[in-house]
Amino acid sequence: MSEIGRVIIVGAGQAGGEAAIRLRQLGFKGExxxxxxxxxPPYQRPPLSKKFLSGEMPEDRLLLKPAEAYAExxxxxxxxxxxxxxxxxxxxxxxxGGRELGYDxxxxxxxxxxxxxxxxxxxxxxxxxxxTAADVDALRPEFKPGKRLVVIGxxxxxxxxxxxxxxxxxEVTVLEAAARPLARVTSPEVSGFFLDxxxxxxxxxxxxxxxxxxxxxxxxxxxxLKDGSEVPCDLVLAGIGILPETSLAxxxxxxxEDGIVVDRQARTSDPSIYAIGDCVRRPLVHYDREGRLESVxxxxxxxxxxxxxxxxxxxxxxxxxxFWSDQYDLKLQIAGLSTxxxxxxxxxxxxxxxxxxFYLKAGKLLAVDAVNSPAEFLGGxxxxxxxxSVAPAALSDMSKPFKEIMTAALA
Amino acid sequence: MxxxxxxxxxxxxxxxxxxxxxxxxxxxxxxxxxxxxxDCGGACACATCHVYVDEAWAGKTGESSGMExxxxxxxxxxxxxxxxxxxxxxxxxxxxxxVRLPQSQH
Numbered sequence: 001m002s003e004i005g006r007v008i009i010v011g012a013g014q015a016g017g018e019a020a021i022r023l024r025q026l027g028f029k030g031e032x033x034x035x036x037x038x039x040x041p042p043y044q045r046p047p048l049s050k051k052f053l054s055g056e057m058p059e060d061r062l063l064l065k066p067a068e069a070y071a072e073x074x075x076x077x078x079x080x081x082x083x084x085x086x087x088x089x090x091x092x093x094x095x096x097g098g099r100e101l102g103y104d105x106x107x108x109x110x111x112x113x114x115x116x117x118x119x120x121x122x123x124x125x126x127x128x129x130x131x132t133a134a135d136v137d138a139l140r141p142e143f144k145p146g147k148r149l150v151v152i153g154x155x156x157x158x159x160x161x162x163x164x165x166x167x168x169x170x171e172v173t174v175l176e177a178a179a180r181p182l183a184r185v186t187s188p189e190v191s192g193f194f195l196d197x198x199x200x201x202x203x204x205x206x207x208x209x210x211x212x213x214x215x216x217x218x219x220x221x222x223x224x225l226k227d228g229s230e231v232p233c234d235l236v237l238a239g240i241g242i243l244p245e246t247s248l249a250x251x252x253x254x255x256x257e258d259g260i261v262v263d264r265q266a267r268t269s270d271p272s273i274y275a276i277g278d279c280v281r282r283p284l285v286h287y288d289r290e291g292r293l294e295s296v297x298x299x300x301x302x303x304x305x306x307x308x309x310x311x312x313x314x315x316x317x318x319x320x321x322x323f324w325s326d327q328y329d330l331k332l333q334i335a336g337l338s339t340x341x342x343x344x345x346x347x348x349x350x351x352x353x354x355x356x357x358f359y360l361k362a363g364k365l366l367a368v369d370a371v372n373s374p375a376e377f378l379g380g381x382x383x384x385x386x387x388x389s390v391a392p393a394a395l396s397d398m399s400k401p402f403k404e405i406m407t408a409a410l411a
Numbered sequence: 412m413x414x415x416x417x418x419x420x421x422x423x424x425x426x427x428x429x430x431x432x433x434x435x436x437x438x439x440x441x442x443x444x445x446x447x448x449x450d451c452g453g454a455c456a457c458a459t460c461h462v463y464v465d466e467a468w469a470g471k472t473g474e475s476s477g478m479e480x481x482x483x484x485x486x487x488x489x490x491x492x493x494x495x496x497x498x499x500x501x502x503x504x505x506x507x508x509x510v511r512l513p514q515s516q517h
Binding site for chain 2: 296
């Protein structure tokens with residue numbers, strides 16, 4: 001491998017930050033420039049819709065590390081700076097304003113952007129989205145008891161925000177275009193559990209309901225639905241998904257298909273350019289297909305892989321994808337991807353709010369959604385990793401701790 | 412500020428000032444101590460911030476919750492003083508705390 005003098009990392013989120021630190025941990029001695037558009041050093045996104053929104057977590061704890069920690073590792077962190085062009089033939093990245101920086105290796109960690117609400121009135125004051133710490137800083141002062149909030153989209157972000165809002169005493173209505181919450185990511189059974197629990201906390205749902213217009217003059221006053229009805233409100237939070245941020249890669253002529261296409265080594269179609277995190281479409285080795293993952297696990301793993309490639313170090317093991325969501329006193333931990341399952345096994349009790357939903361395909365475990373059931377999450381993750389087949393009766397056998405069931409299945 | 416000593420698996424020591432109110436995990440991660448991954452950032456969702464609390468301090472770091480114990484049950488090389496460091500809040504009483512890091516978090 002030719003000598004790599006300078007690595008430029010475009011995007012200072014969790015993936016970019018991980019790549020920078022990991023390069024140093026693996027002994028990289030060259031120059032590292034970590035460039036992000038946001039004003040903050042790399043920070044954790046998951047708390048944005050949870051403890052950072054509720055105010056329980058201050059900004060200094062949201063940061064993955066303080067800015068000085070990058071300086072100590074001799075990493076040049078440029079915040080509030082946007083890379084607007086990559087000249088692949090000259091191996092240069094151009095910043096907004098014209099400054100050009102040469103690179104030997106470049107890592108795209110550009111993340112994702114929120115899907116904009118495609119209705120009239122979406123730009124009215126009082127309509128919010130949630131992707132960055134700044135978004136939450138704008139939203140938090142609006143979270144006052146008694147205020148009427150409409151959440152558009154019953155995905156994880158929407159439900160987490162609904163949980164925080166109810167806990168803080170707002171009136172909450174969730175609108176969802178599909179027939180059930182979390183429709184894109186979980187089974188009808190688990191959707192039903194979350195629907196019931198939110199309803200028991202006082203959240204109102206309008207399912208199979210599509211927002212058609214945001215009404216208001218100086219500020220939002222109602223959301224109009226496709227069926228002509230309207231939901232009066234003081235504020236709106238749109239959480240209808242994210243899109244991979246691929247514009248820089250596209251203009252640079254890299255291969256992009258719903259995400260920057262990379263191989264298992266995080267390499268793009270240019271051998272000097274890697275891509276990691278939310279913005280990529282990568283091989284999902286446990287599922288024999290490619291896909292995009294919007295998760296902390298994916299961000300960290302991409303950072304580790306790119307750093308290993310650049311330093312010629314051993315490849316880290318690829319983990320089974322995992323995720324989590326906190327709502328009220330529920331900790332949902334998810335291992336694996338349930339797409340294509342043909343059998344569902346529930347272990348534990350939905351009534352007691354401690355259960356796991358196991359998803360199987362032809363007897364093989366694909367995924368587990370574990371609610372307040374960490375053993376089932378970690379044990380299930382290990383079973384998926386090994387490609388294990390487990391008898392449904394064994395999975396639901398509550399007379400044995402799950403670790404025992406896992407060990408028997410792996411024997 | 413309370414001083415916490417983190418001992419890497421290879422014996423290398425890091426003495427870090429950690430503000431009261433932070434967790435033992437945050438003290439390590441925010442100061443680039445290698446060996447504590449803490450992938451989930453302290454949400455008790457991943458079990459990658461496993462530490463061994465020094466025997467002398469084992470009684471002072473509080474009790475682990477059922478959640479934490481279930482997670483630890485799946486960690487590597489668990490010992491009686493094993494904890495998830497994201498669940499240990501730093502207080503003035505923990506000034507001088509020593510924790511050792513396992514060989515691997517995964």
